[in-house]
Amino acid sequence: MLTLVGGAAGTLFAVSLVVFVGWWVRLGFTFMVPALVLDEVGLRQGIWRSINLAARNLLSTMGLVIVLNLIGTGFSLVWQRLASGPLGMAIGILGNAALGTGLLIGVFIFYRDRMQRWKADITNLATA
Numbered sequence: 744m745l746t747l748v749g750g751a752a753g754t755l756f757a758v759s760l761v762v763f764v765g766w767w768v769r770l771g772f773t774f775m776v777p778a779l780v781l782d783e784v785g786l787r788q789g790i791w792r793s794i795n796l797a798a799r800n801l802l803s804t805m806g807l808v809i810v811l812n813l814i815g816t817g818f819s820l821v822w823q824r825l826a827s828g829p830l831g832m833a834i835g836i837l838g839n840a841a842l843g844t845g846l847l848i849g850v851f852i853f854y855r856d857r858m859q860r861w862k863a864d865i866t867n868l869a870t871a
Contacts, residue, residue: 770797770804777854792858800857807853811846818842 774793778784782792797804822839825831 770801770808773797773804773808773850774854777851781851781855782858796854796857796861799861803853803857807850811850814842814846 771794772790774796775789778789778792778796779786782789784792818839822835825835825838
């Protein structure tokens with residue numbers, strides 16, 4: 744609809760809007776899997792915890808997501824270079840698996856630490 748009304752400017756606005764909304768959805772859902780696994784909660788509760796934790800730690804979460812994306816994008820270029828032969832392909836597959844696992848562990852540790860801090864703050868407020 745925006746492209747029909749605004750032409751190129753409408754298209755640019757629509758694309759910017761989609762990217763903007765996608766970025767905020769990505770931030771909100773960053774910690775959904777760690778919440779489901781570590782806290783053993785249901786899907787709704789996991790989504791709520793993820794959004795709440797991301798909102799409480801907005802700048803840190805943004806930094807984490809940016810670093811994860813930069814590392815993932817950068818190493819995808821490395822894996823593509825290695826994939827020219829069968830040995831390089833095997834090294835790329837194993838390297839990508841190790842890197843992906845390490846990044847996921849980093850998200851889990853970030854979630855665990857921030858959740859412990861949040862619970863400690865709640866306990867301190869209750870006792871004060």
